[in-house]
Amino acid sequence: MSTDTAAQYVAEFLDGPLEGEFEHRVLVNGKAEQRVGMMAAVDGLESLFWYDAVGEREVNGQVRVQFRFDADDSDPVESDDEND
Template identity: 35%
Template sequence: MSDITIDEGSEYTAIFHQGPFDGTTDTRTATSGSVDDEVTVYADVEGLQTAFTYRATGSRHVLDQISVDYTWEPGESDPVDDLADRGDRSGEFDRE
């Protein structure tokens, strides 16, 4: 993805696009000589821990700061119903 090299243990900023983390950022630590090509972030959705996969789509090095853009990969993430499709879940679950 990127030809930017980064020292192990150095920090960079992840910028998330699309999906449930759209517009948020995270400070990450490099574990090798490059930034992560893919990251998985977790959120509780209706009481269940849900994994969302984001893939690096671009990066930039400005002064001493490295920023990496990550775009949501819905096909590689846990499935989640759209809010409009969830309906009323305040009652008991139907079991047939």
Template identity: 50%
Template sequence: MSDANQTETEYIVEYADGPLAGTTERRLLIGGKVDDRIGAVAAIEGLESLFWYVAGEERSVGGEKYVKYHFDAPDSDPVEADLEDESL
């Protein structure tokens, strides 16, 4: 795949805040557009959780599209472990 083709089909997700803040990943453009909302599964304190993020600012760096995604806390799993559910 050529670099020009890659920039037309992929973009880089930048997690701006929430549990995944500071991390990035590559995703495919669907119909030439970025996802308005994405879900990400991550283990926090050993517990797998689903976190939702909403698209924000877009920019181009070195011919690649970067999109900042912001944490959607109300629709996501809780970040903190429930101490009552933990076994001793």
């Protein structure tokens, strides 16, 4: 009995710093999260990025949730062009 895959979903990040990335996440009370905070290193600095769910579909029996980047609530993403 494989309840592991039934208790998970795939998060698809559509834009922002994590654009094109996928992550397996755990369903909470049988549902996908509507908002996720993701830590990532940009130019060597740890930053917190917020993503909001914008769509959900089933692919081959697995739930996939699409997330869009919330730039207003996330840490700024700026590259240091002064050293170029």
